Amino acid sequence: MAERDTMTPRERYRTQVRAEIKERAWEQITTTGASALSLNAIAKQMGMSGPALYRYYDGRDALITELVRDAYRSLADTLRSASAAGADLAMLAHTLRAWALEDPQRYLLIYGTPVPGYHAPDDITRISSETMAILLDASAALASDGPATPFDAHLADHRDWADGHPAPPAVLHRALSFWTRLHGVLSLELAGHFTGMGFDPALLFAAELDDLLAH
Amino acid sequence: MAERDTMTPRERYRTQVRAEIKERAWEQITTTGASALSLNAIAKQMGMSGPALYRYYDGRDALITELVRDAYRSLADTLRSASAAGADLAMLAHTLRAWALEDPQRYLLIYGTPVPGYHAPDDITRISSETMAILLDASAALASDGPATPFDAHLADHRDWADGHPAPPAVLHRALSFWTRLHGVLSLELAGHFTGMGFDPALLFAAELDDLLAH
DNA sequence: TCGTTTAGTTATAACTTCTAACGTAAGCAT
DNA sequence: ATGCTTACGTTAGAAGTTATAACTAAACGA
Structure with missing residues (x-):
């Protein structure tokens, strides 16, 4: 400050x-x-x-951009402090969900509908790759079993986004899947697409996480 | 008409x-x-x-609601016609992705950021369960291997959303996972969170689908 | 103490949604 | 064919919004 x-x-x-x-x-x-x-x-x-x-x-856009930046910052800090406290992938997942449920609109400000032409400023994408680095570290800690997929091979040649992180392709893939799968459940839950369906979203999240960590 | x-x-x-x-x-x-x-x-x-x-x-809201309804309708029709043409889960997945990429904002109108208080009218949620029924049919066609998870047990008691569909819990689970996982990848791709990362979103989608169908 | 910087003010333009009141024109039934 | 009724489109206006311009006042620093 x-x-x-x-x-x-x-x-x-x-x-x-x-x-x-x-x-x-x-x-x-x-x-x-x-x-x-x-x-x-x-x-x-x-x-x-x-x-x-x-x-x-400067205007509405400037204020919203600042809020978006703060949201990214809050997420990165939350995950980093959990990671620093020794959290593994499973605990990171629950930290992520708790953070999202704490303020759904904050999550949706990052991952919800974007304005078509909008491109986030560089410093914001940097915060995003900070978060990605945390995910990569936690993913690397897990033994990477299972055979290499074609996408793993693709990642071996397209790993610029990992920003120099030394993880093997399978770990990059795991981190990406962690992100997309948890976001899938979380995003639908926060947007209310599960309300009225009867089952418990927390259990679906847990099931998705279990399956994710099992393979 | x-x-x-x-x-x-x-x-x-x-x-x-x-x-x-x-x-x-x-x-x-x-x-x-x-x-x-x-x-x-x-x-x-x-x-x-x-x-x-x-x-x-009647006003802005009425028009938008109608557009949302049309979007749901378009998605349901697209999947239903694919299903009627004999598409399996994998083909339905690619149909879904093609439909989403055809007009990202149409997809995001359904699955993007909702207005906090908003509740969709009944006829729209009915279209949504039409789509779900298609997914359930296609999921049922696939052999349900793998052990029953705790979430499967939960689903056995919370299956109202399946609207009388006779599929066993494992199939309900598969349909839900199909939905959440593909939405996870698709939503991030459409919102532009993969741009600049270097890898091909289509391959990530395919990998996610393969993994989804393998287990 | 004086000059510069900054904060806040009002006025205004150009938008937006949406209601109200009014004319007009088109369709329908006698 | 001639009215009657209904629906369409108009202008006017209220109550919002973002944003700029011009001006005042106050606080800070030299």
């Missing part, structure tokens, strides 16, 4: 206001969704009038 | 205008996303002024 001691009063105030704006924005997003986020409403809630908010954020 | 012969000229005109509105709406959605859909812009494109559109749709 950028040296709180060497901050001028103005800088202190500014960062504090920016933080409060983000808080209100999160409240709005968790209750009404990101598409209904209103800068005007936030400003009025804070007792200032409309355009004043533009002193703190 | 509700008896085109017994339609009065007014009904004909009305359904034709409604259809054109939907066409324009799809154009907007595929290019700018659902959140940027503007009734006003559609009306102007069609040469009529703003509020005239409300004669045809």
